Amino acid sequence: MPKAVSLLSGGMDSAVLAYHLKATGYDVHALSFNYGQRHSRELQFAEEIAADLPASHDIIWLGVQGDGPESIFPLSDILKGSSLTDTDVEVPEGHYAEENMKATVVPNRNAIMLSIAYGVAVAEGADIVTFAAHAGDHAIYPDCRPIFVELLNETLQVGNEWATPVPRLYGPFLTLSKADIVRTGSELDVPFELTWSCYKGGDIHCGKCGTCVERAEAFALANVEDPTKYEDPDFWKEAVRVQSSH
Amino acid sequence: MPKAVSLLSGGMDSAVLAYHLKATGYDVHALSFNYGQRHSRELQFAEEIAADLPASHDIIWLGVQGDGPESIFPLSDILKGSSLTDTDVEVPEGHYAEENMKATVVPNRNAIMLSIAYGVAVAEGADIVTFAAHAGDHAIYPDCRPIFVELLNETLQVGNEWATPVPRLYGPFLTLSKADIVRTGSELDVPFELTWSCYKGGDIHCGKCGTCVERAEAFALANVEDPTKYEDPDFWKEAVRVQSSH
Numbered sequence: 001m002p003k004a005v006s007l008l009s010g011g012m013d014s015a016v017l018a019y020h021l022k023a024t025g026y027d028v029h030a031l032s033f034n035y036g037q038r039h040s041r042e043l044q045f046a047e048e049i050a051a052d053l054p055a056s057h058d059i060i061w062l063g064v065q066g067d068g069p070e071s072i073f074p075l076s077d078i079l080k081g082s083s084l085t086d087t088d089v090e091v092p093e094g095h096y097a098e099e100n101m102k103a104t105v106v107p108n109r110n111a112i113m114l115s116i117a118y119g120v121a122v123a124e125g126a127d128i129v130t131f132a133a134h135a136g137d138h139a140i141y142p143d144c145r146p147i148f149v150e151l152l153n154e155t156l157q158v159g160n161e162w163a164t165p166v167p168r169l170y171g172p173f174l175t176l177s178k179a180d181i182v183r184t185g186s187e188l189d190v191p192f193e194l195t196w197s198c199y200k201g202g203d204i205h206c207g208k209c210g211t212c213v214e215r216a217e218a219f220a221l222a223n224v225e226d227p228t229k230y231e232d233p234d235f236w237k238e239a240v241r242v243q244s245s246h
Numbered sequence: 247m248p249k250a251v252s253l254l255s256g257g258m259d260s261a262v263l264a265y266h267l268k269a270t271g272y273d274v275h276a277l278s279f280n281y282g283q284r285h286s287r288e289l290q291f292a293e294e295i296a297a298d299l300p301a302s303h304d305i306i307w308l309g310v311q312g313d314g315p316e317s318i319f320p321l322s323d324i325l326k327g328s329s330l331t332d333t334d335v336e337v338p339e340g341h342y343a344e345e346n347m348k349a350t351v352v353p354n355r356n357a358i359m360l361s362i363a364y365g366v367a368v369a370e371g372a373d374i375v376t377f378a379a380h381a382g383d384h385a386i387y388p389d390c391r392p393i394f395v396e397l398l399n400e401t402l403q404v405g406n407e408w409a410t411p412v413p414r415l416y417g418p419f420l421t422l423s424k425a426d427i428v429r430t431g432s433e434l435d436v437p438f439e440l441t442w443s444c445y446k447g448g449d450i451h452c453g454k455c456g457t458c459v460e461r462a463e464a465f466a467l468a469n470v471e472d473p474t475k476y477e478d479p480d481f482w483k484e485a486v487r488v489q490s491s492h
Contacts, residue, residue: 108365
């Protein structure tokens with residue numbers, strides 16, 4: 001059985017990818033990351049998804065050592081300037097495609113996570129390394145573009161050419177929209193209620209941050225019923241209207 | 247003052263690089279990594295080097311979460327098959343260039359460490375990201391070759407092209423031999439006694455593992471006095487003789 005190491009954030013896209021890999025015959029090792037992100041609540045959802053699949057699952061912890069061997073802080077402590085890791089920066093509200101969403105970028109996050117996933121794949125003899133970046137991410141995240149993924153694959157293959165096999169890194173959803181992903185997930189009966197998108201990390205989805213707006217809009221565009229409970233269930237419509245009129 | 251984020255292992259090569267960067271006018275942020283390597287003793291030496299430079303210094307901790315939020319294991323637990331991280335594999339003795347030294351490879355280690363260093367550089371507005379791979383590493387480590395470093399630089403620059411500045415990743419010592427590095431360090435008055443090479447992690451250098459042999463040989467070739475105390479101070483000569491006769 002071919003083996004895949006796949007990033008699993010606890011969000012919707014990477015969950016659909018994991019079910020997709022499973023459906024196409026892969027043994028899946030799912031990796032999540034704890035780097036001190038504000039929405040670390042998503043990690044609990046990743047665990048539930050992995051149990052449901054089922055897939056083996058590890059949470060990688062990225063930390064910075066403080067004084068004394070036992071004192072370890074999240075890596076986010078030295079990756080400042082992003083609203084995902086720096087609690088001094090406010091999480092922007094509104095449509096995800098807007099300029100202010102660039103504040104949610106964590107420097108070099110995909111290269112870091114994918115390099116670790118690739119190391120795990122080499123160690124385990126896995127065939128592929130995958131993550132769920134999609135077409136809607138390109139404009140905001142330079143490390144979600146096909147050119148970046150192609151270059152990183154070439155780099156890691158050259159750097160590990162003694163491996164058997166040499167894993168291939170790719171993003172199966174790079175050309176899909178988020179609505180396409182919802183449709184794919186719906187066909188695969190993905191339990192969307194076990195996924196978490198909100199950047200604010202409250203008890204239920206806020207409905208107002210960029211990723212909540214993007215989530216609600218994707219279900220609507222895909223014409224799939226959205227099982228998500230939002231604090232403000234209608235905000236997304238106004239946000240999308242404002243964005244469209246720009 | 248231009249700023250460099252540079253990997254500092256506690257070994258000789260990365261220490262010389264840090265002093266070299268300092269001498270050429272860089273403000274240096276040194277990064278060390280704790281991933282559960284057997285020779286984590288080198289991290290204490292990294293701290294001493296950083297204090298001597300002086301340079302700001304962080305130790306990045308790469309772990310895997312176990313059951314319960316407080317239980318974290320070293321990343322090495324899922325990067326099996328390397329003698330550096332797996333205590334079931336014996337550390338090979340003899341000349342570094344021999345085939346059996348491939349057992350010391352940690353899958354994708356340089357991509358992992360350099361990606362994190364690059365993220366720190368972007369967050370801090372640093373100009374360059376450097377590490378001390380040298381010509382003697384090429385045959386053993388595919389991720390120490392110039393082609394790998396060039397590809398990784400291109401990849402990370404594309405993935406972070408919104409950064410100001412976009413840091414450049416390179417290996418200033420990629421074309422140097424280890425003896426060249428000893429000569430460079432000697433000219434810069436690097437305190438070699440504050441560096442640690444031995445893979446076995448005892449109280450003093452064993453003198454017999456690949457990196458001890460390489461260290462002793464480099465001082466001899468450079469005609470620089472070796473301040474290192476070895477358990478077996480003459481083993482390297484025989485190891486080099488055996489290697490040369492192959």
